[in-house]
Amino acid sequence: MNDEFYMQLALDKAWEYQLLTYPNPAVGAVVTLNGTILAVEAHKKAGTSHAEVLALLKAYETLSKSTVDFDRMDAQKAHNFLHTIPKDFFSECSIYVTLEPCSHEGRTPSCATLLETLDLKKVIIGTKDPIEGHGGGMEYLKHCTSGILEEACQALIEPFMIWQKRAFVLFKLAQTTNGRIGGGYLSSKSSLRHVHQFREKCDTLLIGGNTVRTDRPTLDCRFTGGAAPDVMIYSKKDDIDRQMPLFTIKNRTVTVTDNLNFLEKPSFVLVEGGEGMLNALKEKIDWMLIYQTPKLSTNQLSYNIDMNLAFLHQDKKDVDLLLWSRRIGH
C-alpha cells in the first residue's frame, strides 16, 4: 500500500472528530512499521493530546505489549512519557499526519520537537500548517515529506482556516433520501447525539424564527448532557413567545435579531432550520451537514434552493448517512 492509503486512514479518523476539536483543527495520524499499521488516531478535543501523540502512545503500546497508566488525553503527561522512550524505539516506524506537526508551545507542548527527539524513519505530512507563526514544524524534522492527499487534508482544516477570520457557518439538515424534511424525527439516536455534540461546541446556534414558532424546540444538549448553546433567532419581527422551553434553560442567552453582523466575528456557528433559513443564509453558508435517513417518503415538506455543493466526506451514523459538503461559489 502507498502513502495515500495510510494518509486516507488518518483522514477518515480525523473526520470522526470534525468540528468537535474546535477551536483546534481536525487532525488524524497513523503510525506504521514496515507497512504494518500500529495506530490510527485523531485529535479529539482542544487542550488535550494531539493526534500524533495519541498515535505514538498507541504504537508504543502495540510494540511493547503494554498499556500506559496515565491519562493519555493529558498532553503534558503524554509528552513527558514519550520523551523518556529510548531514542531508537521508533527508528523503523513512519508517521502519517494530515497536518504539519505544531512547532509552537500552546496549550500543549510542541509535537515537532517530540518527533525530532523520537527520530522516526519517515514523517509524512498531508498539508503544511497555513497559520502564520504555527508552521515550520517540518524544518525540525529529517526524512520529512509533505503534500500527500494535500487537497483532502486542506479540506479537512477548512473550518479552522475560516474561523481564524470570521464565523464558520455550518448548516445542518436532516432529511429522507428523497429530500423530505417533514414527518417527525428523521434521525437515528446516534445522529441526534452527534448534533448535540456540535451544539455543545458551537459559539452560537442560529435558527429561523419560523422554525421556533412552529416547532417550539428546546435546542438543548440532552442527548450528550452538555451545556445548551446560546441561541440567535433570526426573525424580522420580535413576536417570539418567551414562555416556550427554549427560553427556560439556565445559563444560556437567547437573542431575537434580524442582524447577521455577528457572523463577522471569528466563531463556530451552527445553523438549524428549513427552507426559509437556508435561503436567508444562502450566501453565508460555508458547509452543509446532511443527516440522510434510509427512507423515501410521501411527506410533502421539502426545501427549494439552487446551490452547488462539493461532497467532502461521507460516513454512516448508525443507520443514517452523514454527508459533509462545501457550498460552491464563494
Added chain:
Amino acid sequence: MNDEFYMQLALDKAWEYQLLTYPNPAVGAVVTLNGTILAVEAHKKAGTSHAEVLALLKAYETLSKSTVDFDRMDAQKAHNFLHTIPKDFFSECSIYVTLEPCSHEGRTPSCATLLETLDLKKVIIGTKDPIEGHGGGMEYLKHCTSGILEEACQALIEPFMIWQKRAFVLFKLAQTTNGRIGGGYLSSKSSLRHVHQFREKCDTLLIGGNTVRTDRPTLDCRFTGGAAPDVMIYSKKDDIDRQMPLFTIKNRTVTVTDNLNFLEKPSFVLVEGGEGMLNALKEKIDWMLIYQTPKLSTNQLSYNIDMNLAFLHQDKKDVDLLLWSRRIGH
C-alpha cells in the same frame, strides 16, 4: 489492526464490482504478511480469475519484486502458475476472503484446492458459500475461520442469492441531494459510464412507458461501447412510437408489455424510471442504486413513495455519491 479491518478492505474492493460479476457473486480478498497488506483485489468478471487468485498473484509480485508475464484474468493460467510456487512461499501470509473459496471446478479451477496447496498461515472467511453443492471449501483448509463481518459479507452476495431463484431487481435513480430528478443530466460522466456497465450486464432493462414517451431515450451503452440491453417497456397501452432511436439499435429486442411475470425468471433486471415506475414496481424492487449529485435544486420534479431502506454501501463516483440500499419489508 484486527481481522475486521482487513475484511472491510476486501468488502470495499468487492463493492467496486458489485453486479458487474453477474452471474457470479461479488467477492473481495486481501493478503497480509504479519499485518502488512500485500494485496487488495476483487473478482471483476464471471469466467475470469477469482478474487483470491488475483490477490495471491499480486502478493506474489509484491514479495518476489517481479511481475507475472501472463494474462492474470485467465483463471487456468493463474492457477497453473500459483501451483508452481514453492510450498512455503506464502506460509507466513494470511488471506481474507469475503466468501468461502469455491470447492468445485466450474468455469475456473477450485480456489479451495489452490489454498490447500499453498498452505497459508490463516484463511479468514466472511461468510460460507450458501449455495448447495458450492460450499465445503473450508473443509479443505487448515487454520481457517469464518464469520468475520458476516452480515456485511452476506449483504454483498444478496443479489447472487436472489438471482438463483428469480429476477434480482435493481432500481436505478439519479437525483440531486434534495431529491429532485428533473432538470437535465444529473450525473457525472463517471456515473453514466457506471450505469452503462450495468446495462451491458443485465438481462433486461425495464423502463416505464411514460419515461419512453417523454424522454425518448436510446438506452444504449455508448459510454462503454458494449452491446445494448434488451428492453421491456412497461405500459398498459401499446402506443409507443416505433420510430424513436430505442427501436433502431441492432441485436436488441424491445417488448412493450404490462405483464411482469418475466421477473419470476432467474435474471438480473435493471430498472430505470421515475415516480410512476417506482410505484408500479414497489413490491418487486430488491435494491435501489441512487446516484446523488452534489447540488440542491429548485426543479420541482421529485418522486413520492413511502419506502424504508437500509443503506448497504456508499462510495464516490467522481463528484457524485453512489448510494446502495436494500428495500426493507419484503
